[in-house]
Amino acid sequence: MHISEGVLSAPVLAGGAAFAVAATAVGLKKLTSDRIPQAGVLSAAFFVASLVHVPIGPSSMHLILNGIVGLLLGWAAFPVIAVALVLQAVLFQFGGITSLGVNTLIMAAPAVLCYYLFTPFIRKGHATAMAGAFACGALAVLFSALIAAAALVFTGEAFMEVSMALVGAHVVVMIIEGIITMFCVAFLRKVDPSLLPGFIVRRRGKQAGHAGVNQK
């Protein structure tokens, strides 16, 4: 859900950029320098995953996965997503420079929000975790759509219907993302639970590799 260049007004672009810079600074602080290689490889995985498209009826949709990214990275989602967006802008011209701040906000803010909302669920029993994962994936997309809609509406009243249509168009996407996030979390719980939640920002204490120690 990128907003292209040239759509939003100057105040919205500036505001979005300011928020994104602040949040990215927070995320960078939690990402210690020696964790950058791991974050980079994970960011690459997120980048490649967002190019995957799954069938939906007669057409297909690209995966967004910001719910899962939030669970895996916590606040580090901001710098990681910002970097992925820069690469998308340079390699595919998807998004751009002026809209980088707003687009980062659109993708990463829901990621961090869902991290806080759903971390407790992910750690519980199977059914609760699955419900939480579904909600995480679906709501991350909903919040993204809402922030994008807000950016458009703050740009001008004329965008009201466009933004409502945008949110409406994403209802189906929400459900599919919820389903995929659910199965993905199920996979991670079985195969490598230490990745969930906040793996990257985990403080390296005396017991390296100790699961569940979380620095938020």
Place this chain on the structure above:
Amino acid sequence: MDADYLVIDIENIALSYPDGRSVLSEVSFQLPEGARAGLIGPNGSGKTTLFHLIMGLVPPTRGSIRLFGRQMQTEKDFRRARKKIGLVFQNADDQLFSPTVIEDVAFGPLNLGASPAQAREIAQETLEQLNLSGFEDRIAYRLSGGEKKLVALATVLAMDPEVLLMDEPTTGLDEATRERIIDVLNGLDKTLLITSHEYDFLARTTKDIYKMKNGRLSPAGDAALLHPHYRAHAAGDVPHKHG
């Protein structure tokens, strides 16, 4: 099995990369039903690419492929053929992507149209046949190299293909797992095509040998005549006959 029926018939296949590098040149190869063939060749000779070509994962630059008597031209043709040919990759990690072993083994049957319950049953039976009972709920990603290889084999056997292609099945395996694979292969009533570096292994599991070098394929005789002697003379590391 009908030895006149060619399950794989490729003619004058050439494959080059977009940058001009040639991987396969003028490869012609016939695999009759029931044959047990081995393919020997150094790394980079194009063996894996040949397998990918047979499975329709990569199109040839020139030449034709017939599988089960049918000309393979579209993805649809290959999709039909993949129900009857199985390929076990060289690297088991490239093949396994489900969390548990049973899910990975059931994946093939599910795609072939079995119901979840049926697929589970088929998967369980296949695991039993490979002496992997008890592995159902193990995490595939965390298994040892040998166990992963056996599970990868199971994922393909669960589809009960008529033809089995195996790419370097014994690389990096310990003795015990190697023996298990040899037992399984010798117990299979299928058409086999196996690539390997290990002459002993091919001598025990296959009948006819082909060799591949620089993208060209040629027959090399009976598997029973295979023997390496690396220091005795210059041709020691490729199959050859004496006298």
Place this chain on the structure above:
Amino acid sequence: MISETFAFGDSPIHRMDPRLRVAMAIFFSIVTAVSNRFPAVCLALFMACGLLGLARLPLRPVLNRLFLVNGLVFFIWLVMPWTYQGTPLFTLGPLVIAEEGVRLCALITIKSNAIILALIALTATMPVATLGHALHHLRVPGKLVHLLLMTYRYIFVIETEYQQLMRAARIRCFKPGTNLHTYKTFAYLVGMLFVRAAARGERVHQAMICRGFNGKFICLHDFSFRQTDRAWAAAMGIGLIGLGVLEWTPII
């Protein structure tokens, strides 16, 4: 396949100092994005086309790119002209197309594509590694640049892994469709990418500390500003002033 289609070529743009190109891209994008009058944005489009011409890029891939990224703009065209309350341009039964709505859509379309074309000409014409170094020289924090370069470094590796897994699924007759089995399979593939990425990240980190990495990003690259670069910088400056004049003064 992810590839840097435009990054390698021989043209005045490709020879321009990368730092200058990045700075130009930033200023141009900002000035164009805040312009709201047709004379200004048309000049911007003209300038962008000029830059593109200078970069001597093949036309087809560029047009293809434009088509792909105008998704949101198409969407806006689909909704806004009908829903804008304004002077009717023409009516189709109960539906009314507003003149102001069409104007706004046209403005956005020109602005957006001007910026995209300039981005292609200026930033897509260098390898990402060079971009990273240019950003570092433009005072972007070392940690962020390091993250960018690491991410870029591993995109291709992970893409290969994804394709191998997809291949494994295809040879076991996986056919994507709108069903739970498909979504589960894709979810597992993606999950596998994350698990492997985390494991690989650990190994990369271990390799780095074995070679003395202590967290500091050190840039090996050095840039030098040449005469031609000064000339280009001046030209761009004039262009931007022109944009400003058209936007903020009542000249046209």
